[in-house]
Amino acid sequence: MIAIISNKTTEERILEIVHFIEKHDVQAHVSRGVDRTVVGIIGKATPVLAEQIRQLSGVEQVVKISKSYKLASRDFHPDSTVIKIKDVEIGGDQLVIMGGPCAVESPEQIDEIARLVKASGAQVLRGGAFKPRTGPYSFQGVGVEGLVMMAEAGKKHGVLTITEVMTPEYVDVCAEYADILQVGTRNMQNFDLLRKLGTIQTPVLLKRGFSSTYDEFLNAAEYILAGGNPNVMLCERGIRTFESYTRNTLDLAAIPVLQSLSHLPVISDPSHGTGRRELVEPMSKASVAAGANGLIVEMHTDPDNSMTGDGVQSLFPDQFARLMQDLEKLAPLCGKRFDTPKQPL
Amino acid sequence: MIAIISNKTTEERILEIVHFIEKHDVQAHVSRGVDRTVVGIIGKATPVLAEQIRQLSGVEQVVKISKSYKLASRDFHPDSTVIKIKDVEIGGDQLVIMGGPCAVESPEQIDEIARLVKASGAQVLRGGAFKPRTGPYSFQGVGVEGLVMMAEAGKKHGVLTITEVMTPEYVDVCAEYADILQVGTRNMQNFDLLRKLGTIQTPVLLKRGFSSTYDEFLNAAEYILAGGNPNVMLCERGIRTFESYTRNTLDLAAIPVLQSLSHLPVISDPSHGTGRRELVEPMSKASVAAGANGLIVEMHTDPDNSMTGDGVQSLFPDQFARLMQDLEKLAPLCGKRFDTPKQPL
Amino acid sequence: MIAIISNKTTEERILEIVHFIEKHDVQAHVSRGVDRTVVGIIGKATPVLAEQIRQLSGVEQVVKISKSYKLASRDFHPDSTVIKIKDVEIGGDQLVIMGGPCAVESPEQIDEIARLVKASGAQVLRGGAFKPRTGPYSFQGVGVEGLVMMAEAGKKHGVLTITEVMTPEYVDVCAEYADILQVGTRNMQNFDLLRKLGTIQTPVLLKRGFSSTYDEFLNAAEYILAGGNPNVMLCERGIRTFESYTRNTLDLAAIPVLQSLSHLPVISDPSHGTGRRELVEPMSKASVAAGANGLIVEMHTDPDNSMTGDGVQSLFPDQFARLMQDLEKLAPLCGKRFDTPKQPL
Amino acid sequence: MIAIISNKTTEERILEIVHFIEKHDVQAHVSRGVDRTVVGIIGKATPVLAEQIRQLSGVEQVVKISKSYKLASRDFHPDSTVIKIKDVEIGGDQLVIMGGPCAVESPEQIDEIARLVKASGAQVLRGGAFKPRTGPYSFQGVGVEGLVMMAEAGKKHGVLTITEVMTPEYVDVCAEYADILQVGTRNMQNFDLLRKLGTIQTPVLLKRGFSSTYDEFLNAAEYILAGGNPNVMLCERGIRTFESYTRNTLDLAAIPVLQSLSHLPVISDPSHGTGRRELVEPMSKASVAAGANGLIVEMHTDPDNSMTGDGVQSLFPDQFARLMQDLEKLAPLCGKRFDTPKQPL
Structure with a gap:
């Protein structure tokens, strides 16, 4: 699951979102891009949690990732790693x-x-x-x-x-x-x-x-x-x-x-x-x-x-x-x- | 088997070589390159025939080709086909x-x-x-x-x-x-x-x-x-x-x-x-x-x-x-x- | 698509069913087994036709076959071919x-x-x-x-x-x-x-x-x-x-x-x-x-x-x-x- | 390389053969069968050593093994492992x-x-x-x-x-x-x-x-x-x-x-x-x-x-x-x- 955050969101707000996510027994991996920030969520994310995250201010969209790998996926980390x-x-x-x-x-x-x-x-x-x-x-x-x-x-x-x-x-x-x-x-x-x-x-x-x-x-x-x-x-x-x-x-x-x-x-x-x-x-x-x-x-x-x-x-x-x-x-x-x-x- | 003919050999002599080869129940395919002419020989070429060809004036070398394809081989036809x-x-x-x-x-x-x-x-x-x-x-x-x-x-x-x-x-x-x-x-x-x-x-x-x-x-x-x-x-x-x-x-x-x-x-x-x-x-x-x-x-x-x-x-x-x-x-x-x-x- | 016909159905009725099917621009292939008869239907079978066939007396069930081969399939022909x-x-x-x-x-x-x-x-x-x-x-x-x-x-x-x-x-x-x-x-x-x-x-x-x-x-x-x-x-x-x-x-x-x-x-x-x-x-x-x-x-x-x-x-x-x-x-x-x-x- | 020893050779003689082999910087692996004993030799066995072993009394034959695996090979160990x-x-x-x-x-x-x-x-x-x-x-x-x-x-x-x-x-x-x-x-x-x-x-x-x-x-x-x-x-x-x-x-x-x-x-x-x-x-x-x-x-x-x-x-x-x-x-x-x-x- 990834949460997509618009580029107008402040750094402070992003951290609040991450903290919220991490309180729910899952890990959050932040990947900052030019246009948007993607927060990858690893662990058993329930539909309820997905809905809760979607409603957080700053979150544009929550997308389910069906691939078995997450951190290696471009969905989780849209910009190329250098x-x-x-x-x-x-x-x-x-x-x-x-x-x-x-x-x-x-x-x-x-x-x-x-x-x-x-x-x-x-x-x-x-x-x-x-x-x-x-x-x-x-x-x-x-x-x-x-x-x-x-x-x-x-x-x-x-x-x-x-x-x-x-x-x-x-x-x-x-x-x-x-x-x-x-x-x-x-x-x-x-x-x-x-x-x-x-x-x-x-x-x-x-x-x-x-x-x-x-x-x-x-x-x-x-x-x-x-x-x-x-x-x-x-x-x-x-x-x-x-x-x-x-x-x-x-x-x-x-x-x-x-x-x-x-x-x-x-x-x-x-x-x-x-x-x-x-x-x-x-x-x-x-x-x-x-x-x-x-x-x-x-x-x-x-x-x-x-x-x-x-x-x-x-x-x-x-x-x-x-x-x-x-x-x-x-x-x-x-x-x-x-x-x-x-x-x- | 191929016969390699030096580029100093006249066209007439090449034809004579080809005629000699074709009298022996094998086919001859001529491929003219800049540096040399290659005559590919297809059919049952005996060692005796190989030796006879090698001794013909104008022939530089006779080489056995072990590949199962002949005419498709670069050995038979050194220049690229256009x-x-x-x-x-x-x-x-x-x-x-x-x-x-x-x-x-x-x-x-x-x-x-x-x-x-x-x-x-x-x-x-x-x-x-x-x-x-x-x-x-x-x-x-x-x-x-x-x-x-x-x-x-x-x-x-x-x-x-x-x-x-x-x-x-x-x-x-x-x-x-x-x-x-x-x-x-x-x-x-x-x-x-x-x-x-x-x-x-x-x-x-x-x-x-x-x-x-x-x-x-x-x-x-x-x-x-x-x-x-x-x-x-x-x-x-x-x-x-x-x-x-x-x-x-x-x-x-x-x-x-x-x-x-x-x-x-x-x-x-x-x-x-x-x-x-x-x-x-x-x-x-x-x-x-x-x-x-x-x-x-x-x-x-x-x-x-x-x-x-x-x-x-x-x-x-x-x-x-x-x-x-x-x-x-x-x-x-x-x-x-x-x-x-x-x-x- | 196959139509499954119960073994109590008379031969005459089976033929009537086949005739009905063949009037609709599709082919019917009949395979008679001990327990049931299967009529394989090849061609563009519309949902409407499927429903019509299902309602015919004698037809027990109509099943869609998703395999690209039909006549070779055991679904079409349940008994082994001898x-x-x-x-x-x-x-x-x-x-x-x-x-x-x-x-x-x-x-x-x-x-x-x-x-x-x-x-x-x-x-x-x-x-x-x-x-x-x-x-x-x-x-x-x-x-x-x-x-x-x-x-x-x-x-x-x-x-x-x-x-x-x-x-x-x-x-x-x-x-x-x-x-x-x-x-x-x-x-x-x-x-x-x-x-x-x-x-x-x-x-x-x-x-x-x-x-x-x-x-x-x-x-x-x-x-x-x-x-x-x-x-x-x-x-x-x-x-x-x-x-x-x-x-x-x-x-x-x-x-x-x-x-x-x-x-x-x-x-x-x-x-x-x-x-x-x-x-x-x-x-x-x-x-x-x-x-x-x-x-x-x-x-x-x-x-x-x-x-x-x-x-x-x-x-x-x-x-x-x-x-x-x-x-x-x-x-x-x-x-x-x-x-x-x-x-x- | 393997040395094949006839089944008439005494146990004592086999051990002497093995000792001879092991003095030459190679390993000997003995595999006793009903008809013959095979001594597998692992290491850099020179042609000279091969000839020396072949001449030992009791040795019937010395055979070169070209496979890259030795101990796993049936050549080295003719009887099935139980x-x-x-x-x-x-x-x-x-x-x-x-x-x-x-x-x-x-x-x-x-x-x-x-x-x-x-x-x-x-x-x-x-x-x-x-x-x-x-x-x-x-x-x-x-x-x-x-x-x-x-x-x-x-x-x-x-x-x-x-x-x-x-x-x-x-x-x-x-x-x-x-x-x-x-x-x-x-x-x-x-x-x-x-x-x-x-x-x-x-x-x-x-x-x-x-x-x-x-x-x-x-x-x-x-x-x-x-x-x-x-x-x-x-x-x-x-x-x-x-x-x-x-x-x-x-x-x-x-x-x-x-x-x-x-x-x-x-x-x-x-x-x-x-x-x-x-x-x-x-x-x-x-x-x-x-x-x-x-x-x-x-x-x-x-x-x-x-x-x-x-x-x-x-x-x-x-x-x-x-x-x-x-x-x-x-x-x-x-x-x-x-x-x-x-x-x-």
Whole structure:
């Protein structure tokens, strides 16, 4: 249920309305827009309460929301969420690019890649210290020391960092070192992990489960939001279909769909979404044309020898740099800007 | 198997090579490129024959092709196929837009829509006279008279026409009236229809089966090519997945994949690919950014009352015109031009 | 819409009711059960007409049917359809097994396999004279002469025959030689073929499209029924999923689901449904346990050298015979009998 | 890599072979069969080591295993694993049925259902204390006290208990109260949970991820086995496909496939696999006919008022009891016995 309040209502009156609502065993979430303020009401709201709220002075309308997710819904929060991290804004008119290797391998590797990411104009360095692997005998990541290497590389070269967290007990240490925490596709419905992420304020990039519907995806985001962390980004990373030529089928319609159902930023992952280097460039451009708020792209200085064996989908540094230049031109036609300084590699 | 012939070889010598090959119970298909000429060899080519061909003067290399499709393969035909129909070229640097209603309903309807298509800058009028419908009690199209209405509207307003053909016996009459014939997604493996289309020269737009792999899709095209009709376009129109919010999942990676595996033009259908009007614009742009040679887009003057009930995915004329203007700006960033004259509706 | 008539109503009165209905521009289909007679009404039935029918003496109730298929629906036809062909009844308490090679290859091959089919206790010989193949260069079947070979083998050994028909123009010749016509998975929505099959009375085994929903499947059957041919069997033959270890995923829940939604017999195809010989026996048994009315199973005397290359899913004759013996014991526990004479091979 | 040792080799010699192998930085897992002993070798086995092992007296053959999972593979462990819990054996010739509600709701509810499970002849009581729910506002289970209620009901009525564990930190408490721990479909690739389950000896029922391949499934089992817990059962519970009439598509071919690839017991879940009560009985029988070692079936005394809203797929007690009687007759035809005492409810 949401209560819509006209923009002529004073701040004081809005607070009175909120207090009234909260006396009735439900929660109120206020979202201020330019034209109106929306108060989202979560909990068992009776028809009687709905009628009482509707009659409060300042309330224009009370609307029932039938979606199972509330805080993630654009109905509850009509304006797009913009997540600010230092000088980067995700979800606004800036296109945000996260680039880097599948896994952090060594201080030298991650330092050099951080330098290339920055020089190419991307704002965020990606890299995994903990790797979710299909089998127990594959390389599982370098662990906590990878977090340290990455944090140092990010600081030195002036880029934000994003890394994957796989289990509740590692959330705190990951949040200490990284600017953004990533939840992988296999953990989208690891509900204890989501609950733990709801207790901190570090921004979270939540990847869509590879066979999850939009509805399940937004409900997973709702777990984090409901815990108290409003800084959630959604990431389309490809779904599993019958087609096996590509590793996954990148569902680009998810971008406008999620942006209409939700106010959260939507990032696209053309690397995992296709699993093939030669498709990363066209699918990156297509993602931006479809309205993505950002991209997360694998880049490696020596893809053939990457420790995860995922090099086949990693761009070479010069390909990454060229893509960034192309996106600078494309972004303005798609209502975005990507005007970070770019330097020769 | 293909034989690669250097560009210094004379035309006469190439013919001699071809004659030599054809004496051995196999077919030879010559594809002339700027740097080299490729002779595709179809049939049971023995290792002995391969060696004999390799030793012919002028032949640089003989390469075995393991794909099950041959004529559709870029290995056989390295240069992109460009299909010329009057002043429109599909598969080259021109972006080609096909717009119009799901079904031809009346002379007035199709005339007015043809006018709008032309004024918006699109080059081709789409419209179905025969409609493949899930159930027998749904509107099945107006039939042959729809072909006539559409041909007149196309001629009057100076746009090409494309219409669907569902069965071998109607191929000739459809080809008499329309400039391009469309094979629908349910008929992609209607092999008798494909064989019949191989016997004419009218260009064919072959839609991908909604659960067909790239390999099956190119093998279906191979049926038409093997019959003798080289004028085939491939159309990605969305695949069936677990996600039901959209009618299909538009697989945009198919565009660069098919363009790398094959020399045939690739068209995208964002209308059927999403089944939702509000997604047509972003997915049209994403298709062009992914490298599509063209789009086929549903547009209707009165979508709410369309006879097929598919109006929910049809653009209104003003939306269609605005999209065309946007594509004019986007195309040059994607290596295409879409500079047809555009007029106020 | 259906009108339910009590079993005390005389035959004469039922006819009067039918005549009344048919005067109103709708069709009436009568289905006589033990407890009641159901008159299915197809066409635009107005509320006024519904009320008029409800008031007719003998009519107990008028019920609106919201499904898009009517004649295929169990609502329209509460008793299970039993299709009688010579001494075989499909859809009743008899388990019916169709066995044989993927393709008819020679008179000797099909004669020997017909003998084995009969000796094993199966009632129907399967075999393809026309083969739908993914690519144009694969073996496409021996054509009409295969029909002749198969008809002779069937007659000689006393088994019915089933063969695939791929295009409307071959329906008549196939029906001349075979007892049952099969529509393949790729042709489930070849609507012109379905329409043509509606004009004859030969029983049709309609295979589910490999990505078709139950609803689309029953609508395809409706095309044949609506044309006037009531002798339709449904065949579950596996659907396309992400799992590629098996050729398809045999959806056994389809058996009870289709039997509840429809009155038509349901046959299972464990050969195409799995694509692996070692899975045919367990999935055959599972199909019968799930309630299948019959099975269609590939068996070949020399699977490794089958002309279609599909031998990998064909049983050897001794495996087939053993399976028939096992099914004889299993059938009675599943409400069926499979007591045909069985002889040593 | 595996070393095959003839059955004439003495126990002492086998130990010498194992000691030799373990000196080379690899692990040896011994699996004794009637005809031969197989020593599985995990770790980087060089060709030199392979040759050295092959030459040891008593070793018949050394075979390279290319699968990514080892301990879960039947190559490594040719005899089927039988897991003994008190007087129940899972994986042998006994059919094992696990029945009970989706969620433990109250001591009275679970006590009554335990009584019905026992009286019907099933051996294991299922019930969830922790529930993985798509959205954060749904009933999440009664928690640890549910474990206590269930343990008491199981003890009182003489049935084993199985319950789901969702996160590593709850493994120990769940193992304290339940006889079998279940990993849900969404957690199949929650690798930290799998690793934790590898450190205990309590049997684990691992559900297949709803979009996981057989290979990924067996690799997930490998995580538990590699940790040191050999007591793993695999559970097919339906996969996600395009068909939405059923909640999932129960992939019964998975049963014989997994039994051929692996030595672990395979259980089928027809309740989640279909999501519809009326399909549980036919799919239970089909599962047993396909060779399942057991079933896990939802049963509830008041399904319409179940706290999870999953009642739509729960059997009523009398349906459950009737199914058990039917399975008693069916089991012997499928190489199993299900001869537990059965009493009137």
